[in-house]
Amino acid sequence: MRNKVISLIMILLFLGVCLAGARKIKTDESKADASFFAMSTYVSLTAYGKTGEQAILDAQNKVEELEMLWSTTDEGSEVFALNHSNGTPVNVSGETGDLLRFALKMAQETEGALEPTIYPVLLSWGFTIGENRIPGQEELELLLRNVGYDRVFMEGNRVTLPDGMQLDFGAVGKGYTGDILVELFKEKGVKSALLDLGGNIQVIGTRPDGKNWRVGIRNPYGEGYLGVLEVCDLAIVTSGNYERYFVGADGKTYGHIIDPATGYPAESGLASVTVLAKEGKLCDALSTALFVMGPDGAVSYWRQHRDFDMILITGEGEICLTEGIKDQFSINNGYDDWEVSFIE
Ligand code: AMP
Numbered sequence: 001m002r003n004k005v006i007s008l009i010m011i012l013l014f015l016g017v018c019l020a021g022a023r024k025i026k027t028d029e030s031k032a033d034a035s036f037f038a039m040s041t042y043v044s045l046t047a048y049g050k051t052g053e054q055a056i057l058d059a060q061n062k063v064e065e066l067e068m069l070w071s072t073t074d075e076g077s078e079v080f081a082l083n084h085s086n087g088t089p090v091n092v093s094g095e096t097g098d099l100l101r102f103a104l105k106m107a108q109e110t111e112g113a114l115e116p117t118i119y120p121v122l123l124s125w126g127f128t129i130g131e132n133r134i135p136g137q138e139e140l141e142l143l144l145r146n147v148g149y150d151r152v153f154m155e156g157n158r159v160t161l162p163d164g165m166q167l168d169f170g171a172v173g174k175g176y177t178g179d180i181l182v183e184l185f186k187e188k189g190v191k192s193a194l195l196d197l198g199g200n201i202q203v204i205g206t207r208p209d210g211k212n213w214r215v216g217i218r219n220p221y222g223e224g225y226l227g228v229l230e231v232c233d234l235a236i237v238t239s240g241n242y243e244r245y246f247v248g249a250d251g252k253t254y255g256h257i258i259d260p261a262t263g264y265p266a267e268s269g270l271a272s273v274t275v276l277a278k279e280g281k282l283c284d285a286l287s288t289a290l291f292v293m294g295p296d297g298a299v300s301y302w303r304q305h306r307d308f309d310m311i312l313i314t315g316e317g318e319i320c321l322t323e324g325i326k327d328q329f330s331i332n333n334g335y336d337d338w339e340v341s342f343i344e
């Protein structure tokens with residue numbers, strides 16, 4: 001219980017950061033907003049214009065509907081059914097099928113840095129159940145035998161998960177949900193909105209006053225934002241082990257992003273990774289995977305793909321940005337002594 005409360009406080013502190021974008025905007029457009037707890041995090045939606053209010057109501061229902069499909073702990077969810085299928089095929093909804101196909105594709109592209117079948121290992125660290133512990137090496141080695149995205153079999157939306165394997169959409173579900181909500185808002189005619197799903201930010205259009213949205217980038221070492229990104233029509237997703245972690249009896253900090261190669265929390269030399277792209281699901285998958293890869297791996301992945309931008313904050317407190325967002329990023333007062341470099 002205590003761990004749950006601490007996790008919630010940490011999530012709320014983290015989120016305090018990202019909500020800045022919607023504050024104090026002068027506009028004649030009507031504003032609608034809602035904040036609620038879903039998908040183990042705090043969701044905050046803001047939309048402008050006549051249809052904003054209805055769009056937000058529909059969006060909240062949609063988030064709750066998707067959460068019911070993907071929760072690892074809710075016994076009625078599709079992920080729960082898969083995780084307890086003992087190797088028998090399960091027919092899943094189109095949304096779960098699409099998300100799983102995407103997660104498996106990204107697992108392949110990131111050579112397993114994103115690993116949607118990491119759940120047995122995550123569970124052994126107690127992350128989703130809020131009872132953290134440090135598993136032994138042997139236990140981890142045994143559990144890792146049940147990890148491997150290439151053993152998940154899909155035939156349309158009929159999924160076979162080998163006995164002992166378990167899925168977790170924690171690294172991609174919120175980004176994919178954001179994309180579904182962006183579509184929903186646009187269908188309702190919303191032209192200006194800011195969606196914040198636990199720090200996964202997605203913005204529609206510009207602010208109603210025509211200016212870009214201002215999204216804060218959290219200082220992974222403490223309170224506050226170290227800089228601001230000016231964006232429109234974009235997703236901005238950050239991963240970092242400071243978002244959810246526990247301090248073990250040995251005094252060490254253990255984060256929630258697991259390196260699938262070892263079963264231990266990733267310690268790759270990065271404090272946080274922020275990814276920017278049109279699609280939230282791509283940002284979400286990549287922010288987690290690049291965090292696992294570390295600075296060198298992340299840079300070489302970006303050089304091979306270049307269909308997204310990123311901000312890496314290294315373990316040494318260096319800020320590295322891809323060249324495309326040079327002019328959109330500004331560093332805040334008080335952080336001027338941090339070294340900023342550009343990735344080309
Ligand atoms: P994110 O906050 O998007 O970086 O996702 C982190 C969450 O994804 C964790 O809380 C776990 O639920 C899950 N997770 C941890 N490590 C991995 C990994 N290597 N691949 C996929 N999911 C992971």
Ligand code: MG
Pocket residue numbers: 170171172239283284285286287288
């Ligand atoms: Mg992610």
